[in-house]
Amino acid sequence: EFQPKSKKKLYLGFLSRMALNDNKAGMEGLDRDKINKIIMESSKGSRFYESELKKEQQVNHRIEKMMLQKAQIPEQRLKKAQAQVERMATELERSRDLSRVIVHVDMDAFYAAVETRDCPELKDKPMAVGSMSMLSTSNYHARKYGVRAAMPGFIAKKLCPNLVIVPTNFAKYRAVSDEVREVFAEYDPHFQPMSLDEAYLDFTDHLEQRQSWPESSRTHRFRASSAEAVPEDEDLSPVLFEDSPSTSLCLLDSEGVGAAGSAFEVFGTSLEEAVREMRFRIEQKTMLTASAGIAPNTMLAKVCSDKNKPNGQYRLPSTREAIMDFVQNLPVRKVSGIGKVSEKMLNALGISSCSHLGQQMELLSLLFSETAWHHLMQVSLGLGSTSIPRHEERKSMSTERTFKELSNVEEQLSFCRELCEDLAEDIKKEGLKGKTVTLKLKNVNFEVKTRALTLLYAVATVDDIFAVAKDLLKTEIDNESPQPLRLRLMGVRISAFVSLDDKKPLQRSIVGFLKPGTTDSSGSSQGTNQKLEKKCLSYQSFQTGPLACLPLAQKCQRQEEVPWGKKQRGFEGGQTSEEPKQSFFQRAHAKRLQLQATNASTQQEVHGENGSVMTSTGTCAEKGVESSKEAHESDSTASDPSENDLVSHVEAHASTSGCGGTVSESLTCPVCFRQVETTDLNIFNTHIDQCLTDASRNPNQCTVSDSDSDMDLEKGQKECEEFELNRVDPQEDQHNLENDSLQTILLINGDNRTVTMRQPQPCNEKGPVLICPVCQLTQDSDDLTIFNHHVDLCLNQEVLHELEGQTSSPINPTSVINSKAIGECVCFI
DNA sequence: ATACATACC
DNA sequence: TACTGGTATGTAT
Numbered sequence: 001e002f003q004p005k006s007k008k009k010l011y012l013g014f015l016s017r018m019a020l021n022d023n024k025a026g027m028e029g030l031d032r033d034k035i036n037k038i039i040m041e042s043s044k045g046s047r048f049y050e051s052e053l054k055k056e057q058q059v060n061h062r063i064e065k066m067m068l069q070k071a072q073i074p075e076q077r078l079k080k081a082q083a084q085v086e087r088m089a090t091e092l093e094r095s096r097d098l099s100r101v102i103v104h105v106d107m108d109a110f111y112a113a114v115e116t117r118d119c120p121e122l123k124d125k126p127m128a129v130g131s132m133s134m135l136s137t138s139n140y141h142a143r144k145y146g147v148r149a150a151m152p153g154f155i156a157k158k159l160c161p162n163l164v165i166v167p168t169n170f171a172k173y174r175a176v177s178d179e180v181r182e183v184f185a186e187y188d189p190h191f192q193p194m195s196l197d198e199a200y201l202d203f204t205d206h207l208e209q210r211q212s213w214p215e216s217s218r219t220h221r222f223r224a225s226s227a228e229a230v231p232e233d234e235d236l237s238p239v240l241f242e243d244s245p246s247t248s249l250c251l252l253d254s255e256g257v258g259a260a261g262s263a264f265e266v267f268g269t270s271l272e273e274a275v276r277e278m279r280f281r282i283e284q285k286t287m288l289t290a291s292a293g294i295a296p297n298t299m300l301a302k303v304c305s306d307k308n309k310p311n312g313q314y315r316l317p318s319t320r321e322a323i324m325d326f327v328q329n330l331p332v333r334k335v336s337g338i339g340k341v342s343e344k345m346l347n348a349l350g351i352s353s354c355s356h357l358g359q360q361m362e363l364l365s366l367l368f369s370e371t372a373w374h375h376l377m378q379v380s381l382g383l384g385s386t387s388i389p390r391h392e393e394r395k396s397m398s399t400e401r402t403f404k405e406l407s408n409v410e411e412q413l414s415f416c417r418e419l420c421e422d423l424a425e426d427i428k429k430e431g432l433k434g435k436t437v438t439l440k441l442k443n444v445n446f447e448v449k450t451r452a453l454t455l456l457y458a459v460a461t462v463d464d465i466f467a468v469a470k471d472l473l474k475t476e477i478d479n480e481s482p483q484p485l486r487l488r489l490m491g492v493r494i495s496a497f498v499s500l501d502d503k504k505p506l507q508r509s510i511v512g513f514l515k516p517g518t519t520d521s522s523g524s525s526q527g528t529n530q531k532l533e534k535k536c537l538s539y540q541s542f543q544t545g546p547l548a549c550l551p552l553a554q555k556c557q558r559q560e561e562v563p564w565g566k567k568q569r570g571f572e573g574g575q576t577s578e579e580p581k582q583s584f585f586q587r588a589h590a591k592r593l594q595l596q597a598t599n600a601s602t603q604q605e606v607h608g609e610n611g612s613v614m615t616s617t618g619t620c621a622e623k624g625v626e627s628s629k630e631a632h633e634s635d636s637t638a639s640d641p642s643e644n645d646l647v648s649h650v651e652a653h654a655s656t657s658g659c660g661g662t663v664s665e666s667l668t669c670p671v672c673f674r675q676v677e678t679t680d681l682n683i684f685n686t687h688i689d690q691c692l693t694d695a696s697r698n699p700n701q702c703t704v705s706d707s708d709s710d711m712d713l714e715k716g717q718k719e720c721e722e723f724e725l726n727r728v729d730p731q732e733d734q735h736n737l738e739n740d741s742l743q744t745i746l747l748i749n750g751d752n753r754t755v756t757m758r759q760p761q762p763c764n765e766k767g768p769v770l771i772c773p774v775c776q777l778t779q780d781s782d783d784l785t786i787f788n789h790h791v792d793l794c795l796n797q798e799v800l801h802e803l804e805g806q807t808s809s810p811i812n813p814t815s816v817i818n819s820k821a822i823g824e825c826v827c828f829i
Numbered sequence: 830a831t832a833c834a835t836a837c838c
Numbered sequence: 839t840a841c842t843g844g845t846a847t848g849t850a851t
Contacts, residue, residue, distance in 0.1 A: 043841080046840095046841080047841095048840095048841050049841095051841095052841090055834090058834090110838095130842085131840085131842085132839080132840055133839090133840050133841065133842070134840090134841065134842045134843090135842095136838090136842085137838095149838080150838090150841085150842080151841080152840065152841040152842090153840075153841095154839080154840050154841085155840090155841080194837080194838075195837080195838045196838085197838080198838080336836085336837075337835095337836070337837085338836090339835060339836045339837080340835085340836085341834080341835060341836090342835080342836090369848075369849070371847095371848070371849095372848080372849095392846095394845080394846095395845075395846065395847095396844090396845065396846080397844085397845085398843085398844065398845075399843085399844085400842090400843060400844080401842095401843085402841090402842065402843085404839095436830085436831095438831090438832095446841085448833080448834095449832085449833090450831080450832060450833070451831085451832085452830080452831055452832080453830095453831090454830065454831085489842090489843095491843085491844095493844095493845095
């Protein structure tokens with residue numbers, strides 16, 4: 001193979017992933033070799049080191065695979081990719097928006113700065129915040145020794161024996177952070193905090209207003225007392241001249257108007273002045289400095305804020321030329337989102353700066369996933385989000401802890417319970433409930449495992465969470481026995497949250513679907529509509545779903561007595577037993593298999609299935625086999641909230657020959673709406689399975705498919721085709737799936753967001769026929785406004801119905817929608 | 830849906 | 839002695 005590389009690695013004798021990361025500010029001109037030597041010597045032979053070695057090898061393997069793939073790319077394919085890349089570049093270029101002013105603000109060595117402020121003796125010493133095990137941040141003195149965030153304290157001590165390590169005090173940092181945020185809010189009330197010490201702001205509006213501001217509004221006072229303790233005088237933002245009789249001393253030098261001794265500083269109306277003013281005010285308020293980056297998008301602003309750190313700012317002019325210049329020499333690693341591994345992979349391709357990115361984009365488009373290379377493409381063009389995304393709702397909550405080896409089962413279980421208690425407490429504060437519980441384990445060799453289980457209903461209590469976590473943990477223990485699990489960390493996470501104020505899963509997603517301004521605001525010039533479309537699709541699959549409810553028999557794991565932890569919750573509260581069940585898809589699939597097994601293609605009898613499912617309440621229920629007759633009669637009763645599925649839907653149709661009363665020779669797939677020329681339910685079900693898989697994998701049926709309008713493959717391109725076949729490319733699936741007979745319908749939502757949905761193509765001569773995706777009825781009008789109005793009504797009706805029915809015991813959301821849809825119309829056959 | 834990896838602070 | 843903890847997202851199955 002390629003000799004020099006491995007030799008070099010041997011010679012250097014350390015892992016790249018462990019070596020000093022001197023990417024950050026304050027790390028220039030260090031004796032890297034010496035530092036790396038110390039780092040290596042401190043780690044060598046440890047379990048951690050071994051683990052890193054293993055990970056390194058995995059990455060290397062990935063890179064080898066990539067290089068191999070690269071070697072197999074035919075010239076032809078590269079050319080084709082080049083054309084495609086260029087087209088996309090043009091498209092992106094066209095959408096370039098230079099009109100916004102985005103500022104990224106980042107406090108300098110935040111935690112360390114706070115501690116130094118409150119303990120001036122630290123000022124001239126190398127110090128770091130954290131523990132002997134791990135440092136959160138270090139001051140600039142310490143950085144000169146190679147001491148930096150994410151480095152364990154004991155290694156830092158070797159690098160810098162005089163290092164002072166101060167324990168973290170998050171409450172304090174939070175309080176300071178709040179003060180800083182008050183200043184942010186004055187410039188952009190919608191700013192987005194990224195952490196305690198940094199945020200993105202959109203300065204566009206402030207800047208415009210500022211132009212007409214009087215000088216008094218741009219004048220700010222130096223803090224009254226500079227040397228000693230700091231009472232936070234909560235002042236009204238712009239301090240006016242008249243307000244300040246105090247002959248405050250001014251130790252700081254102002255670079256502007258006032259000579260030393262002036263108690264004020266007047267800031268100009270320019271962008272730089274505005275940002276400087278904001279930083280000034282932060283400093284006056286907190287005695288801490290911040291750095292800022294100013295650019296037309298978030299990606300660039302982020303990079304810029306690092307440029308003149310600490311206590312500086314950098315503005316990248318909003319011209320294409322300036323941006324391209326800036327980006328050319330930018331090391332890829334500086335870009336947010338490109339980390340150690342991506343950097344290494346890119347380096348292997350000879351890419352270290354963004355200029356290289358642009359030069360090799362064709363290659364990247366063939367070697368990297370679509371999302372990955374699109375991101376790289378944007379980076380290479382200096383593009384990024386031009387708006388500050390509204391703060392998204394949280395998607396998960398977790399807690400985890402590292403400890404000395406824990407091998408005893410009882411201890412592991414009781415620790416698990418403690419974690420669940422903590423988590424339940426946190427989750428309660430935000431009033432959340434989640435359906436997915438994930439257990440995280442790390443053994444003493446630093447190998448990490450996660451095990452998750454998704455319930456049908458959201459949970460929030462300690463008992464419910466623990467019931468799941470415990471089960472997951474016990475499974476792992478059992479799997480390993482007779483060896484014990486030798487753990488060094490355990491964590492519990494909850495996700496798949498359901499509405500803020502409880503109960504009905506899905507309720508919020510429907511409301512969110514209708515509510516203006518709730519979803520979008522990704523604002524980034526591209527890739528915007530993904531989530532929306534996903535929502536649409538899943539909505540679609542819900543509303544096209546089952547006709548009847550066939551409950552599945554479930555067998556539950558026996559629940560043993562638990563010697564650890566609290567008593568399990570029983571039925572005292574008259575509580576319905578909440579049974580975690582398999583997912584809709586799992587169940588549909590399981591039933592399908594069963595159907596095939598029993599060869600009951602035309603038979604309507606469906607037996608319960610025997611998946612072992614635990615209960616969160618510690619109960620064990622054995623449900624009997626339900627007949628399809630029952631199922632047909634009772635569409636989703638309150639007592640049985642199990643989900644409908646496509647199988648029952650299909651069976652229903654098969655047996656009733658469709659609503660129209662005509663027996664048809666083909667079945668219509670409720671997902672893709674295409675006719676499937678069969679009456680064999682097994683075949684049909686297989687088709688639906690495939691559709692569901694495709695749909696969930698491929699929510700964007702309507703992407704700006706630049707992908708392959710150039711699919712006019714000439715014959716000599718066999719090479720190309722072979723290459724394509726070997727690739728794992730979602731794009732390809734996409735147009736394979738598509739679409740001779742599909743068309744796109746635009747739904748203009750209440751808040752003017754455009755939603756695209758796939759629809760079948762019942763076209764007449766005049767043009768597209770509009771079909772309501774909710775009630776499935778063909779609409780007379782081809783006026784989109786009228787059509788949208790109708791859809792709105794339909795959707796609203798759904799929600800109203802759901803809200804009405806809310807007081808009753810849990811009804812599966814799917815059934816709610818389905819029964820509704822079914823009640824109103826819908827026949828697929 | 831689940832597991833694992835990557836990334837950021 | 840000692841290599842985090844919290845959240846999000848991408849990739850693969």
